[in-house]
Amino acid sequence: MTTQQLGRRRRYRPPGQLGGRTPLNGTFRRRATVVGFLAPAIIILGAFVLWPMLSALRLSFTDASGFGDPSWVGFANYVRVFTDPDVVRSIGNTALYSVLFTPVAIAVALVLALALNHPALPFRGFFRSALFLPFIVSLAVAAFAWSYLLDPQIGLLNHWLQVGGIRLGNVLQDPTLAMPTVVLVAVWKNFGFYMVIFLAGLQEIPTSLYEAAQLDGANGRQRFANVTFPMLSNTMAFVVIVALIAALQAFDQIYVLTGGGPYRSTETIVMQIYQSGFKDLDLGFASALAYVLLIATLLLSLVQFLFFGKRGEDTAS
DSSP states (O other), rough: OOOHHHHHEEEEEEEEOOGGOOOHHHHHHHHHHHHHHHHHHHHHHHIIHHHHHHHHHHHHHHHOOOOSSOBBBBBBBHHHHTTTTHHHHHHHHHHHHHHHHHHHHHHHHHHHHHHHTTTTTHHHHHHHHHHHHHHHSSSHEEEEEEHHOOOTOOOOHHHHHHHTTTTOGGGGGGGHHHHHHHHHHHHHHHHHHHHHHHHHHHHHHHHHHHHHHHHHTTOHHHHHIIHHHHHHHHHHHHHHHHHHHHHHOOHHHHHHTTTOOSTTOOOOHHHHHHHHIIOOOHHHHHHHHHHHHHHHHHHHHHHHHHHHHHHHHHOOO
């Protein structure tokens, strides 16, 4: 046997990994570790989110009342959502609430964010914390406090207004003023959150843009219209979508302040879901209402996703 043949037969073989840890075993262990960490969250979400959602979807096609075996009614509950006069009224009230709440809350938040972003303003940190504080308070607790403030007999707000010769009366029992009043409470509660988002957006705007606009002779209004507002477009879209979703889900302050009255003038979709499900025990219809609200919320989220996706493509190009 020649030397060349011996070299061919005695090729070097690397030693095997200790413990049999092949690349395949390492990949399996990494995947098992990931699944192990995710399993508790997946189990909790499945038990308390996914399963209730699927159960509610099944109930929306039945006449379930919580007693006895439910009967299958198909799409009758969904047809009723858009034909029942009380539900149509609650949809209109929800739309009115959204129209009143969204622009007012955003306008107040933007104005205050612009003011608190000014470097010459003293005690900016204190004012930011103080204005954000109402958002931390529970909306139900805030509504209780406002119900006493607005009380026509012992309310401080009516007392202060009477000193100036203005008698407000019982606004929560006025069909015309009840909805603006609950909107006012919601604006007071939520504008601090939107203000913080606007502040974050304002601080991301390069100061060089303002310096260039000032060198071109632009005044404050022109700098806002041509620099601030365009650069806040993404932030504005986000705040608008979040505010609209919050308006669609309005319940706490309405339940505490008016209970949906007077004469159902403040009854929103969520109030109707509560009334149908927990008072009338019409669980199938309440589930259908809940899914209609869910679809509306998903559509708003889809609009936000498409908007930001388009803005991202425009920025990248």
